[in-house]
Amino acid sequence: MLIECIPNVSEGRRADVVASFADAIRGVTGVRLLDVSSDPSHNRSVLTFVGDASGVEQAVLALFERAVAAIDLRTHTGEHPRLGAVDVVPFVPIEGVTMAECVALAKKVGAAVAERFKVPVYLYEDASANPARRNLEDIRRGEFEGLAAKMASADWTPDYGLPAPHPSAGASVIGARMPLIAYNINLATDRLDVAKKIAAAIRHSSGGFRYVKAAGFKLEDRGIVQVSMNLTNYEKTPIYRVFETVKREAARYGVSILESEIVGLVPSAALAAAAEFYLQIENFKPDQVLENKLRNLKL
């Protein structure tokens, strides 16, 4: 069983503090820390690790212990919106584990965080039963500075803990979600209006695909524009469907696709689905992928 966990913490400037967070995670048996990246202007770090349910649970609690002690939101500044010391903790099913099990884990960890560290917790994404509280952006609106007032309203009672922020550590958002694919399509034009119109056409918020977030940007140095996307569920809104739709929408303006790019990691199954679509492969099973077959044998 393999679960990915990607906590975002509100510290991106003090390298020694971030290193101590990484050490806390590395110290847990059965957990592998994959990546740590800090952004000083955001004053925020993202830690990526994998493990089984018990391992990632322990690692998150070890991280909370150090982060709650080391970070004070009352003096924290940075460009990125944030609500708490450990701002967001998503659990992502990778292999041999269901979304339901990741949801159960998010709830278990959420309850433990509120109990042990007196940090109130909101559940989000698949772990949230309340549609108005699924989106991270909605939960985080108002940030740490507006949190006391927000929590006092009945709509924003936390899922775990008392309805008041931890004085220095604020609140945390914990949940479960599918792996996210950061996917950009570059257009052979400098017309920002075309990128923006296409982004609007494909993103969920304005009538597009359910699991697409998108915006249009200018790549100044290259003199082209980009449709920048997050694909939040590649099983239900596959990459190839997004690509083909962008291509058709662009053609309407006489614009062609220059290239696309995947930023960071992508599950093998998301690429296999694109190959299956374009090659019209029928009756393909995941264990026909050599690496899947080998991996399953080792379990």
Next chain:
Amino acid sequence: MLIECIPNVSEGRRADVVASFADAIRGVTGVRLLDVSSDPSHNRSVLTFVGDASGVEQAVLALFERAVAAIDLRTHTGEHPRLGAVDVVPFVPIEGVTMAECVALAKKVGAAVAERFKVPVYLYEDASANPARRNLEDIRRGEFEGLAAKMASADWTPDYGLPAPHPSAGASVIGARMPLIAYNINLATDRLDVAKKIAAAIRHSSGGFRYVKAAGFKLEDRGIVQVSMNLTNYEKTPIYRVFETVKREAARYGVSILESEIVGLVPSAALAAAAEFYLQIENFKPDQVLENKLRNLKL
């Protein structure tokens, strides 16, 4: 390091004998037996296993020990062409190992087989330095029955061992090759001539792609035809290029592609390459595939 090894042995009727071959492989530490399939009409079995260089070397020698003792080519009958008791042994680089290392392994094992079991060995595919002796079909032409005469010619001196067959075990062909992909494309027509013309257009032997073997068949029960292929190097002749070429050739006859199918296993990288092509993904690196990243961390 992971090497796949797929020995073909000249026994497909005596289940107990084949089982003892499988046991010999299973008994080697660090080796995993993935599959055993026997064909009684071919009187031949294919054993598939993976492991590191030292493990697969030991497993092949353990297999030779039992197969040379149990199989007598002088009384062997079967539809499939064969030269020896252990007929063919390919080593295939899967992960963390180069083709050059698989070639070195083939030579080491070839020398050991000739030395220990007095079975002469021909190197083939990437392990062969002689273009006239790269193809298995060329080496095997004349079969066991013609072997003594063939070996007496200067062109067919074995790479290891004396230039005379082992009395009962013949000779063995050992080498290194890329993973092979069995790939079929079904056409929306019952015209066998179209499938045969397309097969001729794409296969290496009649002027097509270097790493494609192809033939046209009728699928009687479905009333359609199939271009059946082996892709012998998916890095140099990728699946998508073959698919697109078949599609264009078929269009010439007013025929469209019904579907394609991958038979058995396919390396994840072969599917990723198709996704990269169709989605026009630039600057993609193998360790952006989540599973690759995780696997590499575990090594």
